[in-house]
Amino acid sequence: MAWPLLSHFASMLKNPQVGFSDPELKQCTVEMNHLGQPKARSGNFATVYRGFRPDGKEFAIRVFNRRQDERLEHYRTISEYLQDRSMSSMVRFKYDQQGIRSAGDGKLYPLLTMDWVPGDTLFEWLGFNCREGCVRALSMAAGDWLNLVRELADHGVVHGDLQHGNVMVSPEGHFKLVDYDCMGVPSLIGRRNLETGLPPYQHPGRNGDTCLFSGLDNFSAIVIYVALRALAASPGLWRVYVDKIGYDRILFREDDFREPASSPLYRDLAKSPDEQVRDLAHDLFELPSRDLRDVPPIDEFLQGCKSSRGAVVPAQPHSFRNAAFPSTRPVGTGRNPSQSPGAHVRPETKAKAASGKARRRGPPTTPSAAIGSPHPSGASQQPLARAGQSIRPKPGRPPLPSRSVPTAARRPAEPRSQWMWWFAGSAAALASVCILMALCLIVWLLFYRQ
Numbered sequence: 380m381a382w383p384l385l386s387h388f389a390s391m392l393k394n395p396q397v398g399f400s401d402p403e404l405k406q407c408t409v410e411m412n413h414l415g416q417p418k419a420r421s422g423n424f425a426t427v428y429r430g431f432r433p434d435g436k437e438f439a440i441r442v443f444n445r446r447q448d449e450r451l452e453h454y455r456t457i458s459e460y461l462q463d464r465s466m467s468s469m470v471r472f473k474y475d476q477q478g479i480r481s482a483g484d485g486k487l488y489p490l491l492t493m494d495w496v497p498g499d500t501l502f503e504w505l506g507f508n509c510r511e512g513c514v515r516a517l518s519m520a521a522g523d524w525l526n527l528v529r530e531l532a533d534h535g536v537v538h539g540d541l542q543h544g545n546v547m548v549s550p551e552g553h554f555k556l557v558d559y560d561c562m563g564v565p566s567l568i569g570r571r572n573l574e575t576g577l578p579p580y581q582h583p584g585r586n587g588d589t590c591l592f593s594g595l596d597n598f599s600a601i602v603i604y605v606a607l608r609a610l611a612a613s614p615g616l617w618r619v620y621v622d623k624i625g626y627d628r629i630l631f632r633e634d635d636f637r638e639p640a641s642s643p644l645y646r647d648l649a650k651s652p653d654e655q656v657r658d659l660a661h662d663l664f665e666l667p668s669r670d671l672r673d674v675p676p677i678d679e680f681l682q683g684c685k686s687s688r689g690a691v692v693p694a695q696p697h698s699f700r701n702a703a704f705p706s707t708r709p710v711g712t713g714r715n716p717s718q719s720p721g722a723h724v725r726p727e728t729k730a731k732a733a734s735g736k737a738r739r740r741g742p743p744t745t746p747s748a749a750i751g752s753p754h755p756s757g758a759s760q761q762p763l764a765r766a767g768q769s770i771r772p773k774p775g776r777p778p779l780p781s782r783s784v785p786t787a788a789r790r791p792a793e794p795r796s797q798w799m800w801w802f803a804g805s806a807a808a809l810a811s812v813c814i815l816m817a818l819c820l821i822v823w824l825l826f827y828r829q
């Protein structure tokens with residue numbers, strides 16, 4: 380049976396009375412774009428619209444772009460598991476196997492309704508905060524990301540597709556996950572993956588045969604954490620690796636992981652002004668050479684990271700729920716950088732200050748140094764047997780560039796260029812004085828010598 384076209388669902392959304400099977404949804408309205416069509420947010424496998432209930436409350440309407448036989452059982456299982464749990468990173472959802480009508484054949488098709496998450500995708504949020512140089516917001520986001528990953532692990536939940544479009548940043552600055560198509564809960568462990576997740580956030584060893592297992596999110600959680608830390612240290616990376624080339628992912632490419640030795644991003648991360656970023660990047664780029672199932676959970680990865688070992692850790696990581704890290708802007712208004720605590724501070728200045736601190740005192744203990752911070756449950760505090768173990772690259776794979784970068788390369792670029800300017804200025808001044816003296820000599824010789 381052919382699956383309906385997107386336009387078949389869209390035209391039904393203009394007429395909820397007919398389009399929806401649920402009596403309550405029949406009363407709703409759907410957000411329209413400037414052409415008078417339902418305003419769609421598209422991913423790969425579903426299309427999402429914003430609906431308004433009769434009381435004005437927003438909700439997400441998610442229609443699927445293709446048939447998936449296991450979907451009903453999948454959503455039934457995860458909603459049963461999650462119904463008594465309170466997870467701040469997730470939103471409520473309801474799956475209806477026969478929820479929306481297609482204008483093509485008049486039949487009913489699956490529909491997922493969810494709480495609407497106002498705000499931006501992680502991609503949009505990062506783009507804005509990097510361009511504005513909001514290093515404090517970026518640092519805090521890294522800490523909050525750790526808390527989100529730990530919350531999932533505490534509840535035995537695997538998201539399955541952690542990536543820039545499935546992580547939303549609410550106006551209050553909270554991370555919320557959407558898109559639960561790949562989600563795994565304990566009773567689904569061992570089942571076939573419905574999707575394989577978005578590269579390059581996924582380990583290269585993940586494919587259609589990969590079964591759900593508790594560590595499925597480990598690689599993507601680490602990739603996103605390292606990206607957040609790297610951007611907090613050098614927000615300018617966004618301009619080079621995303622804006623300038625019109626890339627639609629956060630920094631990393633599949634090629635970077637396949638050939639780290641020839642990756643410009645890897646070289647730049649190895650020169651990060653933040654020592655921990657240099658070490659994290661080094662360790663991250665070694666993960667693809669491990670088996671997918673050997674990628675450690677993020678806390679174990681951080682414990683193994685050279686510069687975080689023995690770090691003084693904060694007694695309590697700052698609360699994700701009370702987090703004050705700013706969102707991009709209030710929903711429905713223009714961009715407002717003044718909302719961000721770090722918005723008015725030039726990124727280079729902060730990056731330099733951060734690098735200076737790191738050199739003087741070792742790993743900082745502020746939220747920006749959430750690396751190695753304790754698990755709320757106290758887990759992962761023991762040094763792990765694997766910590767610091769060196770990983771041999773697979774045969775045939777070029778060895779990673781060394782972790783120890785020459786001192787000159789570690790220095791941020793700005794001070795070196797300042798010295799160059801200083802020398803150039805002095806040389807120019809000296810040359811001017813010499814020319815002036817030569818002129819005086821010529822004048823003296825011509826007019827006064829006789």
Ligand SMILES: Nc1ncnc2c1ncn2[C@@H]1O[C@H](COP(=O)(O)OP(=O)(O)O)[C@@H](O)[C@H]1O
Pocket residue numbers: 420421422423424425426427439441470493494495496497500544545557558559560
């Ligand atoms: N509950 C929600 N609230 C607000 N926006 C959402 C919600 N769910 C999804 N979106 C938006 O729709 C986009 C696509 O949705 P998603 O569920 O990720 O589809 P896909 O499975 O195709 O990736 C997301 O990147 C996000 O911008």
Ligand SMILES: [Mg+2]
Pocket residue numbers: 422423544545557558
């Ligand atoms: Mg998605």
